[in-house]
Amino acid sequence: MTKLSVNINKLATLRNSRGGNVPDLIQSAKDIESFGAQGITIHPRPDERHIRYQDALDLKQVVQTEFNIEGNPIPKFVDLVLQVKPTQVTLVPDAEDAITSNAGWDTLKHKDFLVDVIETFKSEGIRTSIFVDPSQEMVEGAAMVGTDRIELYTENFAKEFAQGNQSNAIQPYFEAALVAQKVGLGINAGHDLNLDNVKFFKENIPNLLEVSIGHALICESIYLGLENVVNMYLHRLK
Numbered sequence: 001m002t003k004l005s006v007n008i009n010k011l012a013t014l015r016n017s018r019g020g021n022v023p024d025l026i027q028s029a030k031d032i033e034s035f036g037a038q039g040i041t042i043h044p045r046p047d048e049r050h051i052r053y054q055d056a057l058d059l060k061q062v063v064q065t066e067f068n069i070e071g072n073p074i075p076k077f078v079d080l081v082l083q084v085k086p087t088q089v090t091l092v093p094d095a096e097d098a099i100t101s102n103a104g105w106d107t108l109k110h111k112d113f114l115v116d117v118i119e120t121f122k123s124e125g126i127r128t129s130i131f132v133d134p135s136q137e138m139v140e141g142a143a144m145v146g147t148d149r150i151e152l153y154t155e156n157f158a159k160e161f162a163q164g165n166q167s168n169a170i171q172p173y174f175e176a177a178l179v180a181q182k183v184g185l186g187i188n189a190g191h192d193l194n195l196d197n198v199k200f201f202k203e204n205i206p207n208l209l210e211v212s213i214g215h216a217l218i219c220e221s222i223y224l225g226l227e228n229v230v231n232m233y234l235h236r237l238k
């Protein structure tokens, strides 16, 4: 079974668009868990355009499943994660002005930095994952910085899959997953996964532990309803 962690950034975007508390992020997270999701993911960005730092503190009080906080480990983010102590922190090398995450770590170039920051989180009992492209070199580099897991950055998979190139789409991810297994890393995945592509991804990646899904899941919920959509994902991830 692969765990589903629902990324609730988009619910915060909707809430912030009117300045009030609709939809209520806290209640939404509780509901998503009650629908069967095995985790809640948030990705606070420095400008707090969707998830606010205060949301992370508030969610910590209610999330009963796995709480995953993603982000670029700038000092403010590191302090927040150490305060919240989520189940997992996923490090993403986001540029400050990025619309969304658009690259994995260069685990060789940033080795010393990653070693330090990962050690900081692990010494506080927080599981670590780092966002990487499906490249053998980057996965081997991830093992060298001491992370528990990697998160395979699946945007390219999603693009190729949507064009009907299933085997081209999955091949680099399959190979990266084999390397990850060989070097003892757990495997997560995320970015642009959706109801159409997630089953194929899961069936072709050995030991896929967790996917975090936000944008598509919330968009699909507009038509199909949140509870229904969470269950459709759970069915595909069995």
Ligand SMILES: CC(=O)[C@@H](O)[C@H](O)COP(=O)(O)O
Binding pocket: 007, 009, 010, 042, 043, 045, 070, 092, 099, 100, 101, 131, 190, 191, 192, 214
């Ligand atoms: C790390 C990642 O893959 C991103 O998809 C991210 O978590 C989503 O962030 P935004 O909601 O800000 O696009």
Ligand SMILES: NCC(=O)COP(=O)(O)O
Binding pocket: 007, 041, 070, 151, 189, 190, 191, 192, 193, 212, 213, 214, 215, 216, 217
């Ligand atoms: N780590 C990926 C994530 O949390 C959600 O990405 P997306 O589904 O919003 O593209």
